[in-house]
Amino acid sequence: MTYQPQADFGTPASRADETVTLTIDGRAVTVPAGSSVMRAAAEQGTAIPKLCATDMLESFGSCRLCLVEIEGRKGTPASCTTPVEPGMVVHTQTPRLQQLRKGVMELYISDHPLDCLTCAANGDCELQDQAGAVGLREVRYPAGDNHLGQCKDISNPYFDFDPSKCITCSRCVRACDEVQGTLALTVQGRGFGSKISAGLASDDFLGSECVSCGACVQACPTATLVEKKVVEIGTPERAVVTTCAYCGVGCTFRAEMRGEQLVRMVPWKEGKANRGHSCVKGRFAWGYAQHQDRILKPMIRASIDQPWREVEWDEAMAYAASELKRISATYGKHALGGITSSRCTNEETFLVQKLVRAGFGNNNVDTCARVCHSPTGYGLKTTFGTSAGTQDFDSVEDSDVILVIGANPTDAHPVFGSRMKQRLRQGARLIVIDPRRTDMVRSPHIAADYHLPVRPGTNVAILTALAHVIVTEGLADDEFIRERCDEDEYRHWADFVALDRNSPETLEPVTGVAADLVRGAARLYATGGNGAIYYGLGVTEHSQGSSTVMAIANLAMATGNIGRRGVGVNPLRGQNNVQGACDMGSFPHELSGYRHISDKAVRDLFERDWGVSLDPEPGLRIPNMLDAATDGVFKAIYIQGEDILQSDPNTAHVAAGLAAMECVIVHDLFLNETANYAHIFLPGSTFLEKDGTFTNAERRIQLVRKVMSPLNGHEDWQVTQMLARALGLDWAYTHPSEIMDEIARLTPSFKGVSHQRLDAEASLQWPVDDKHPDGSPIMHVDGFVRGKGKFVVTDYVPTDEKTGPRFPLLLTTGRILSQYNVGAQTRRTANEVWHDEDVLEIHPVDAEDRGVRTGNWVKLASRAGATTLRALVTDRVAPGVVYTTFHHPETQANVVTTDYSDWATNCPEYKVTAVQVAPSNGPSDWQQDYQAQSTRSRRIVQRDAAE
Amino acid sequence: MGISIDSFYSQPMKTIDDIIKSHLGSDGPLLPILHEVQAVFGCVDEETVRQIAHGLNLSRAEVHGVVSFYHDFKATRDPRPVVKLCRAEACQSRGQAALESVAEAASGVKVETVYCLGLCAVGPAAMLGEEVHGRLTPARFAELLEAAR
Amino acid sequence: MKVRLSDDAVALACGADAVAAAFIAAGCEVERVSSWGMHWLEPLVEIDGRGYGPVAVEDVARVMAAGAVASPPSPDEAGDRLWGTPIADHPFIARQQRLTFARAGRTRPLSLEDYRTTGGWQGLAKARALGPEATVEAVIASGLRGRGGAGFPAGVKWRTVAQASGARKYIVCNADEGDSGTFADRMAMEGDPFQLIEGMAIAGLAVGADKGYVYVRSEYPHAIAKMRAAIRLSADLVAPFVIELRVGAGAYVCGEETSLLNSIEGKRGEVRAKPPLPALKGLFGCPTVVNNVLTLAAVPWIMAQGPDAYAAYGMGRSRGTMPIQLAGNIRHGGLFETAFGISLGELVNDIGGGTASGRPVRAVQVGGPLGAYHPVGQFDLPFDYEAFAAADGLIGHGGLVVFDDRVDMARQARFAMQFCAAESCGKCTPCRIGSTRGAEVLDQLIAGVDVDANLALIHDLCDVMKSTSLCALGGFTPYPVMSAITHFPEDFVVREPS
């Protein structure tokens, strides 16, 4: 296979419905009105020379290579900025045009180093290509003023900037503006002195506002902005399209390879989730896949105080099977359980839950969605009838009012965050409900119309106050409610929210948000046109997480903001395959497609297909498993791709639960923190090493393709299958596509899904069934899945977690752009340069009270535990609120979080912990103990050494 | 005339934030702000760029791009008085070249090039502050530079 | 004794303030008025309609003495002095057809009373009575074309904006007059600011815009001050139309309309590709009329006197009058407004009186730094957009810069490239790199290196710049360069090493 760059049509596609027919070089071509002449030519297969134009960016018209002649018009207009007109007759190749293009190219080359043969972009350089295309042979200009020999900026860990090679096409600047929306780049100076600058003259890329999304590098037509990996490895030779394994946006990439080496990840322009964009994680932070910390051989040990011993796969499987059987025989089958991973593929997840249900013989299976979006599943299923968001990402383009609550898209879902910012810059209005002043509240060109800095833990109160305004001021969409919802339930709900005790004024002391702000925001959301709600873990990770989701659904229904583009209720999923893991039946109470395990007809279907009988009772959720373990009745667990010790709340409790088990099987890339308590370690494979599918936050199922062989020898589904076979199950899948066929066979909403179709159609959004053969970008269009929309009264119930004299501050936790979740991947990449430790954000007033300054070490203590970290004094957080991330095991923010959880789903209350902050000199006791234990439990006796 | 650019802009003791705030009501206020900052502080330095970017909710790259585009805005303060000498065609045709040796010899005064002051029938012309001078001869130009110091 | 004396920048540059102070010290009442536009006579003093100029401080007593008698004696000095004859009868004034500059020299620039009593606000009143559509039609019927250089019919542009849909609409007055050899915009703003304001208000009424911007270059502090004051004084009269003044910041390219819009928006003054036309998507993305000062300043007269009266002046498709600016090495430099059609030779020799130096005229650059250099052989060219275009030239903003026989045309060609390099916004390649290369190639030519090859190269470069540049800066810089080479080839041959 030879390397082909992605097709570039020069200017963005027009979305017009009408078409225009014109003639280009003697051939008729029909394109949407509003297309450029350049795009029309490209669609016809005629490549007009160009340098400043690329279809990711609006036309600019600066390079002057794409000139054409149009009959009846003077001169030689640029084809990128000239829109098509009916009957236009265009000539793209005439002697006159060739002469002019050559003349322009001669100017370019007169200020460009002549080092193509040693240039990193040799063979992958548009300037080189175009110089050839216009037939430039010599440069006649005398040696003159030039930009050669300028210093390179190598400050960014992933790419270099060499201004000597810059042709000042502004593609990087425009990509930063138009695609990413950060506007970190500019042209400095003017005329011949124009120079690309990252921020101020004294800034370099690393020190600038650049978020390292790489859009500029992708846009650069020369080697001016070039990945260090391209310099190191060489230009790619082939490309494989696959899906990113970081967040729930589900970006698709071309993994561009040279031999077996991954050179770069280039966002795939056809990808409907990301439309050719990426963030610093997806594009650059894949080095963990080759990191030396990866464990490639299975390991076992009899007890956790022993060192690990490398073994062959057979031995590991035999040992695991014997332990599981022993424990089942000794303690009963309910002493076993498993955890599926939202990082793994649908197929792998499906197999793990199948192993638990069919192999372990119980329903003790759960997934990490438990600790993030389980309330979404519960809340949206209850109100709408489906456990998923209602829209596709494109929908935001039609939103007039965007309400973001408990989400920080620019950091946690950056590619969608950029889409949202694009829409906001087009004029959509914005409401942000968040305890922190996130970048959505205010960052260049983005300013929320309303920021409601809600006190952590009072989301339900503020949403009810919004509903109060909508109902009492007559802003509800009565027609929608009458037609689409259960009216009795609506009236019940409306009477409740209309109570005085739910008014913004009454609730002001509870939420800490001024009543007039709440009223303004409610009016805007209800009357501002298409209103779309986007939310994240700031909604779900509360003791009333499920109520909050339902309160959001109530608001959307009350205002008629459901069932069309531009509106809806949109959970921003944390992990790449949270949606998929939930879809695949990872929860203990339901089988794939959200069908309750108690439903006999559903069970029958699976029992027939799998040839087993299923337990009709729900199994244990993760926290219940840990409780049962400390009770001594839960003894063995198979954990695929999740580090519960670091990610789950109340670390001490998690540790105690794990320590109480007799067989902990960790299946992961690295010896993670949980593995400190494991007896069997099964090496995992990265997303680059396997086939399968991920399902993103918009229910979009996309293929993950193997771009390289698994370093450990086996894809994760194969490992699970080996374990199943060792336990005596007769599984014989030869490819993940067969697993998907089984999923489709057993799951109505996946009926039309197959790898073959996904390969041909790039993606499908479930449900894909007889009623929606091509999938469902928008849900509940004609009616709710459950029939009538259900209004649920959500009374505000304060969390039991209370501040008091001992713990006067409220801690809330979240993510940062450059790191991901527990950091297992990102900490093993150069992303560390941006965030190499978790810090505690604290308001200046609280900091001053405690004598704390930025950079000081502080002790962060709750009733659950204490840790130390450094402080960052900032008014991004309100007084009384502190904030940190949980990316670093050295900090372990979850030592501090409690085991309080959502009433309906047990999703932990990560977002509200009463804490105290005090100056500190060193690590907490826990940290010291943990460090010692962590070192001890990571000892490995290598197989060769052992013999 | 009682109204001049200098008197309009120079309101002493104004801070950068005062200047930004006083322009927030208008659309596209960046150039007026930069003019006022330049007039009051003699330059638009990097710290000021950061402040303006923050105040207007722009990226600092954007503000830097604008500041560096326009010759009226200086990154650093030069305390010398500035004499803008027209070096455009109309003044050339009227013997402007004869002033060059005087300009080169200038000390304590910064001679900047300007292309046209709109005094094209009475050139060669120059401007000190907002005081315009036409029909310059080398001797008169030397006097002007001397007086400006 | 009441003495009238201009406070226009050109008068100030020639020492008018000191002269005024001397008259005041001598007990006279001094009234500061606009400039008549006879720049060689500044400072020009008027007493009872009779003129004295140029007047220096030491002449004050003599002027007062002469002004005190009914028919003053002729001046002792020979040459171009004016001494006691009625200014309005001076041939330079008498030969003009002053419509836009009808008030020049006659009124106090910031006097609302002077403005009203000389016909001010009649055009706006008429437009208000006629309504938007009829106003647009009147401007179309007048044949008024954009005076900034491009010569696009103003009324047609207005109609486009009037018919465009947009949340808001704007009137933008391009007062970024940066061409060497031009000063008509400056004089209009300094001398008759209310007329421009009235023109903008009429435009706003015609297209449905309620906001206007005047973008003045920072090199014109006096125009800025006058306009600011006039805007404030007339705010109630043009309401609800609101005018805001913006000051440029040292960028010639901001005279290009899209670059100017970017500058008002607070952006780098980079040129935008067209389409979209500013008329449809201009300032802040809204439909926008961008007109030059002289275009807008012509409108009140057109509305007050009727479009036919205006169209009666001129020739061909160039209707009305053009305020022509006679500059550079010319004996009678200043502002000469006349109907289109007058020949270049008449302007330079008959009206301008030849060179100021008294030496033979060698070249006249018409239309600013992007205009062609014309030899004496082209003096029969009529002042008309099409005629100049046919001669590979342009009338631009109507400025003429006269050079005598000492000019080195190779150096002028090099200067054109250097100017383009200094003022290029840097967006498009031919202008950004081509101007620098052009100056370098011309350096080689001046040094006598590879003359034939470098002449061929400069020819090719000019062709590329002219045909491929994004805006007129890069696109028209070849005009002075190529005209110099074409009409003055002797300056581009190998020279003896000096």
Next chain:
Amino acid sequence: MNSLDTLIRMANQIATNLAHEPDPAAATAEHIHLFWDPRMKQMIRAHDGTGLCPVAQAAIARLAMAA
């Protein structure tokens, strides 16, 4: 906190949050029925009710009847 305490807290939490349902005790019982593992249900049924709010107590009683 031992497991029983956790279950009591959970049951109370569910009851509190379902207080606006037409029959809160029935809704609470249904919720526990649908989402709790049998061992958890058994443990709370076996408990004497101390610490449970009245609605939760009623719900557990129904759960016991249904079992």
